Amino acid sequence: MIALGSRCTRTGVVCCTDAAGRKRRRVVTFSKGGCGLEGTRERAVVTKCLGMDCPLETVALVLRHQPHYGELQYVAATICSFLGSAPSLSLSQACEFSSTKLLDWIWSCSCTSAADRTATWSLTNFLRSDPHYHRYQFAESMVVAARRSNLVTVRWLFAHFNGCKVPAKVPEIAARLGNLTLLEFLVENDAGDRPGEEVRGTNKTMQTDGGDNATTVNVVDREAIVKVYKAMRTRYPDVGSRVLERMREQQSEDESAILQALYCNNDERAMAMMPPGRCVLDYAAQCSRPDMVELMLDCGREVRDPQIVSSYGNLLTDCVRDDRSNTVKWLVEHIRFPEQGRPADAAINVAAQYGCFEILKLFHEMRSSEWVDLSLNEHSQADQVVVWWNRCQDAVNAAATGGQLEILQWLLANDLGKCSTSTMDCAASHGHLDVAQWLDTNSSEGCTTKAMDGAAANEHFDVVKWLHANRPEGCTSDAMDGAAARGYLDMVKWFQFNRQEGCTTAAMDMAAQGSHLEVIKWLYANRSEGCTVKAIENAVNDGHVGVANWLHTHFPDFYPASVTISTKTANAFESLLFLYANFAQTFGRYTKFLKIKMRRRFESREEDVGEWLAEHYPYCWKTRY
Numbered sequence: 001m002i003a004l005g006s007r008c009t010r011t012g013v014v015c016c017t018d019a020a021g022r023k024r025r026r027v028v029t030f031s032k033g034g035c036g037l038e039g040t041r042e043r044a045v046v047t048k049c050l051g052m053d054c055p056l057e058t059v060a061l062v063l064r065h066q067p068h069y070g071e072l073q074y075v076a077a078t079i080c081s082f083l084g085s086a087p088s089l090s091l092s093q094a095c096e097f098s099s100t101k102l103l104d105w106i107w108s109c110s111c112t113s114a115a116d117r118t119a120t121w122s123l124t125n126f127l128r129s130d131p132h133y134h135r136y137q138f139a140e141s142m143v144v145a146a147r148r149s150n151l152v153t154v155r156w157l158f159a160h161f162n163g164c165k166v167p168a169k170v171p172e173i174a175a176r177l178g179n180l181t182l183l184e185f186l187v188e189n190d191a192g193d194r195p196g197e198e199v200r201g202t203n204k205t206m207q208t209d210g211g212d213n214a215t216t217v218n219v220v221d222r223e224a225i226v227k228v229y230k231a232m233r234t235r236y237p238d239v240g241s242r243v244l245e246r247m248r249e250q251q252s253e254d255e256s257a258i259l260q261a262l263y264c265n266n267d268e269r270a271m272a273m274m275p276p277g278r279c280v281l282d283y284a285a286q287c288s289r290p291d292m293v294e295l296m297l298d299c300g301r302e303v304r305d306p307q308i309v310s311s312y313g314n315l316l317t318d319c320v321r322d323d324r325s326n327t328v329k330w331l332v333e334h335i336r337f338p339e340q341g342r343p344a345d346a347a348i349n350v351a352a353q354y355g356c357f358e359i360l361k362l363f364h365e366m367r368s369s370e371w372v373d374l375s376l377n378e379h380s381q382a383d384q385v386v387v388w389w390n391r392c393q394d395a396v397n398a399a400a401t402g403g404q405l406e407i408l409q410w411l412l413a414n415d416l417g418k419c420s421t422s423t424m425d426c427a428a429s430h431g432h433l434d435v436a437q438w439l440d441t442n443s444s445e446g447c448t449t450k451a452m453d454g455a456a457a458n459e460h461f462d463v464v465k466w467l468h469a470n471r472p473e474g475c476t477s478d479a480m481d482g483a484a485a486r487g488y489l490d491m492v493k494w495f496q497f498n499r500q501e502g503c504t505t506a507a508m509d510m511a512a513q514g515s516h517l518e519v520i521k522w523l524y525a526n527r528s529e530g531c532t533v534k535a536i537e538n539a540v541n542d543g544h545v546g547v548a549n550w551l552h553t554h555f556p557d558f559y560p561a562s563v564t565i566s567t568k569t570a571n572a573f574e575s576l577l578f579l580y581a582n583f584a585q586t587f588g589r590y591t592k593f594l595k596i597k598m599r600r601r602f603e604s605r606e607e608d609v610g611e612w613l614a615e616h617y618p619y620c621w622k623t624r625y
Contacts, residue, residue, distance in 0.1 A: 573612070
């Protein structure tokens with residue numbers, strides 16, 4: 001929050017509250033040529049910021065309502081520079097706001113060398129001074145800009161970064177969104193040569209000034225562009241004349257890519273990649289999608305390949321969940337599924353949980369002796385349903401979990417299951433108050449403390465209040481812990497004032513894992529349990545650097561004992577930089593406390609992380625997945 005002194009005329013006081021909650025004051029002087037702050041460093045900041053538009057709308061709004069706005073408008077950029085950008089706001093996250101003012105502000109606040117880094121934690125210390133993070137942020141920011149179809153941001157990134165590579169994901173995103181303008185921009189601004197030749201610009205020094213006259217050299221993944229253009233040529237015929245004339249066409253069928261497109265329900269892309277003379281049916285048998293199976297049945301095709309048949313284990317439960325009764329019937333009659341695991345233990349429960357009443361009745365009919373009489377059809381496999389029913393023990397609880405009161409009543413009426421305390425626990429935990437109330441009236445089993453604990457963890461406030469008023473079981477400290485873990489601050493407060501169970505250190509520890517900083521602050525101010533070192537470890541593990549920084553500020557004696565970071569996690573690089581800046585004495589060059597999970601096959605964004613690790617933590621534990 002920013003407050004201006006009441007006597008800000010020719011000389012005034014700017015009162016600010018920094019990120020740590022401390023109030024700061026700076027004397028501001030105005031002259032015809034501009035303004036300045038007392039002290040050499042402050043005057044340097046003013047000189048740097050004069051003429052820059054105010055990057056923070058909140059600052060501009062406060063100044064606009066002051067009596068001397070005409071003079072105060074000159075100090076807006078200075079106030080913003082004093083406040084600084086959010087320490088844990090990365091450039092790629094800033095790209096989400098589609099504001100080049102914000103990007104300019106972060107860029108201007110960034111150090112251009114390691115020697116210029118400040119003592120306080122901020123990602124701006126590394127954006128322009130660490131070459132690995134510099135390239136990483138370019139790639140991440142390009143992905144964000146492509147997803148938002150924001151060519152203005154893309155142009156800004158190309159103007160400020162040099163010697164970086166556009167990841168293959170960017171042209172793929174542009175193709176999926178039909179953004180031909182972005183694709184053409186990437187081709188026209190690609191500094192790379194043909195595949196197999198030396199790439200220009202990758203070894204050049206980082207650009208740090210971002211000036212209009214600077215020459216930027218960035219490389220686009222040409223192979224990725226070739227693939228996406230080939231995939232788009234059916235949807236956009238004019239692409240060939242506009243762009244493909246610059247690219248070398250490669251006519252080869254990529255069967256795995258077609259199957260992947262079909263599996264992801266991207267039929268249009270699959271059709272675009274399909275070679276002449278082929279159709280969807282040629283691939284349908286290998287794609288375990290319910291509609292693909294139905295398409296084969298409609299066309300009279302049979303599935304005979306045993307490997308393909310075995311892959312239909314999960315297909316049955318998918319068809320049950322989607323209420324595809326005809327497909328379910330065909331699968332049960334024609335395929336002998338294994339007696340252990342899915343679907344034997346799941347098909348009936350899935351039907352009960354998802355309200356597939358007709359399929360559940362079909363399974364019940366298949367249970368009868370008339371249906372499974374193999375003399376009617378010696379190839380029928382319907383007798384396996386009898387085994388499923390005999391093994392099924394949780395259909396009633398599954399119906400309660402899904403809130404399927406009618407199915408629950410039908411199961412009980414047909415002696416296909418019994419209630420237990422788990423039944424009401426399941427209904428309450430998943431927010432089905434009507435089922436819980438019916439069970440309270442019509443069964444004597446009741447529930448356990450898991451009912452309120454589960455309802456709290458899943459933000460079912462109405463269920464929590466009903467249980468509090470109507471059931472004697474109560475809850476445990478897991479209730480407030482679970483609410484905190486999911487970030488439900490209102491419910492955490494309700495437990496504070498209406499129940500006596502309280503919470504444990506797990507509340508703040510798990511809130512940190514979920515990046516629920518407001519919950520953490522409230523617990524810190526209103527509860528005495530505090531947290532353990534797991535809180536900061538959880539925050540770092542999951543890339544919640546802002547939370548980790550707050551915890552480090554308020555619990556300076558906590559030093560992580562073990563950290564496991566996956567490179568596929570958002571903000572993984574930022575977590576590494578946070579450790580590097582704040583716990584260098586613990587996570588030294590030869591540390592074994594840092595464990596890194598890396599893909600066996602790197603994405604381009606992970607190459608920069610790997611190179612940074614090789615330089616700073618060469619002996620950390622690395623596992624591949």
